């Protein structure tokens with residue numbers, strides 16, 4: 789299927805008062821976590837603050853929330869296939885990477901964190917991240933044992949070394965039945981962290 793030209797996509801409605809997000813282009817990358825539905829609320833909140841939001845989904849993410857939901861909420865096409873054609877033959881991953889003010893990865897699975905830490909470019913999300921030098925905010929969400937596993941902790945450490953911003957998940961009721969660390973942080977916390985990042989240079 790042809791992806792529409794990136795140029796023609798929806799601009800945000802300007803909010804009554806300008807915010808740190810006004811006119812900013814945010815690539816919201818969603819991976820295959822049970823917390824994927826929280827990304828729906830994030831899209832709404834970002835748009836309310838005046839951001840232009842493009843959603844990128846891993847293949848696993850589509851098993852949790854359908855692309856049509858993000859299409860409707862963002863007002864823009866949803867991207868997940870790096871090999872899909874655009875009308876004007878743009879290379880999607882480099883084109884998206886160039887236009888981002890912020891790449892927000894929420895929720896970030898243990899798997900995606902591992903792939904990012906190793907510099908993989910085996911899907912659209914990892915390819916865009918690798919092709920970008922813009923601000924990157926990683927918001928992990930997973931089972932507590934996955935989060936505290938040495939492999940995940942080493943991978944998160946690598947992301948920090950590469951100047952990615954990484955949020956700490958919070959303690960909460962996990963889908964596995966335990967109350968423990970691994971829950972995605974609140975929307976307010978994510979938005980505040982993103983806002984803070986806009987006060988710093990636009991580069992990793």
Ligand SMILES: Cc1cc2nc3c(=O)[nH]c(=O)nc-3n(C[C@H](O)[C@H](O)[C@H](O)COP(=O)(O)O)c2cc1C
Pocket residue numbers: 818819820821822823846847848849896897898899900901929930931934
């Ligand atoms: C019901 C269910 C919930 C899951 N929730 C999470 C999660 O919150 N965090 C996580 O890291 N993996 C979770 N997984 C495992 C990921 O979906 C799996 O590792 C997948 O390969 C991730 O792919 P992606 O990183 O490309 O999105 C879950 C799997 C299932 C079946």
